[in-house]
Amino acid sequence: MEIFYLILQNMWFFAIPLLVVALGGMFSERSGIVNIALEGIMLFGAFWGCMFLYWTSEGTGSGIMSGQLQLILALLIAGGSGALYSLLHAYASIDMNADQTISGTALNLFSTAFVIFFARLFTSNHVQQIKIPSTSFHIDSIPLLSKIPFIGPLLFENTYITTYIGIIILVIAWFVLYKTRFGLRLISCGEFPQAADAAGISVRKMRYAGVIISGFLAGMGGLIFIIPTSVELNGTVAGYGFLALAVLIFGQWKPLRIFYSALFFGFMKTIASVYMVIPFLANLGLPSQFYKMIPYIATIIVLAISSKNSHAPAAEGIPFDSGKR
Numbered sequence: 001m002e003i004f005y006l007i008l009q010n011m012w013f014f015a016i017p018l019l020v021v022a023l024g025g026m027f028s029e030r031s032g033i034v035n036i037a038l039e040g041i042m043l044f045g046a047f048w049g050c051m052f053l054y055w056t057s058e059g060t061g062s063g064i065m066s067g068q069l070q071l072i073l074a075l076l077i078a079g080g081s082g083a084l085y086s087l088l089h090a091y092a093s094i095d096m097n098a099d100q101t102i103s104g105t106a107l108n109l110f111s112t113a114f115v116i117f118f119a120r121l122f123t124s125n126h127v128q129q130i131k132i133p134s135t136s137f138h139i140d141s142i143p144l145l146s147k148i149p150f151i152g153p154l155l156f157e158n159t160y161i162t163t164y165i166g167i168i169i170l171v172i173a174w175f176v177l178y179k180t181r182f183g184l185r186l187i188s189c190g191e192f193p194q195a196a197d198a199a200g201i202s203v204r205k206m207r208y209a210g211v212i213i214s215g216f217l218a219g220m221g222g223l224i225f226i227i228p229t230s231v232e233l234n235g236t237v238a239g240y241g242f243l244a245l246a247v248l249i250f251g252q253w254k255p256l257r258i259f260y261s262a263l264f265f266g267f268m269k270t271i272a273s274v275y276m277v278i279p280f281l282a283n284l285g286l287p288s289q290f291y292k293m294i295p296y297i298a299t300i301i302v303l304a305i306s307s308k309n310s311h312a313p314a315a316e317g318i319p320f321d322s323g324k325r
Contacts, residue, residue: 015266016166017225021244024217031210037104039241040111045219049078082219190313
């Protein structure tokens with residue numbers, strides 16, 4: 001039973017960042033803008049969030065902050081920087097009518113070089129690794145709630161506040177997309193922008209909003225990924241932005257399906273991470289590289305099976321000219 005709880009607890013560490021970033025991609029693509037820059041935006045947001053932690057933590061910076069408030073502020077900084085970075089993609093895709101795939105690829109490439117250069121510039125030892133005090137954010141157990149049978153150990157032990165933030169974002173994303181005027185207008189701009197424009201909706205503004213929300217969530221998701229899984233940012237988010245795109249596609253651009261997809265891919269990633277504590281897998285004697293491939297093999301298989309039933313927004317990736325009807 002301990003192994004069972006260990007797997008499920010660790011699953012949240014991998015599933016929640018996938019969920020948050022995929023939901024960000026959903027807002028962008030629902031508005032009609034393909035956003036494959038999620039990887040670069042994740043890294044950009046994680047960098048500034050980690051730099052805030054680095055500068056304000058004891059031992060590496062001023063030591064003026066610690067605990068959950070410090071983490072929440074770092075998440076807001078990561079999200080804000082991701083939103084600002086995503087404006088480059090929005091401007092190129094919406095105002096310049098640039099190829100959205102090429103624009104996203106450029107942001108991915110630039111982000112890696114930017115982070116490595118400025119990490120070496122800003123850190124005291126001039127290396128690209130940015131140390132973060134991740135252990136100070138770990139929650140061993142939440143009083144009373146951790147005593148609930150089954151649910152307690154699963155959700156309220158060995159956890160981080162980022163897990164609850166991710167679930168809150170899921171609820172808000174579902175409500176905004178389906179229960180607000182903004183969400184319905186966003187969907188219309190991704191499905192039939194000509195009709196939305198004829199109804200007086202500014203397709204340009206809605207698409208900008210979708211990309212900015214996407215950038216905010218992707219930037220926040222970058223830090224959400226780093227905090228539970230590492231003690232430093234090393235110039236990469238391990239391809240999680242691309243994996244989030246697979247979660248988005250498998251989830252059919254719908255919040256609840258994205259949640260289930262994130263859990264599936266998070267479970268695959270967990271198996272690859274903790275296989276040594278699972279007796280059956282440990283006794284197989286397979287090399288560790290095999291288990292590290294599992295999430296990506298699962299990605300290929302799932303996308304190959306589900307691609308025939310994939311229903312992307314109809315106007316996704318198509319530049320909109322308000323002069324055309």
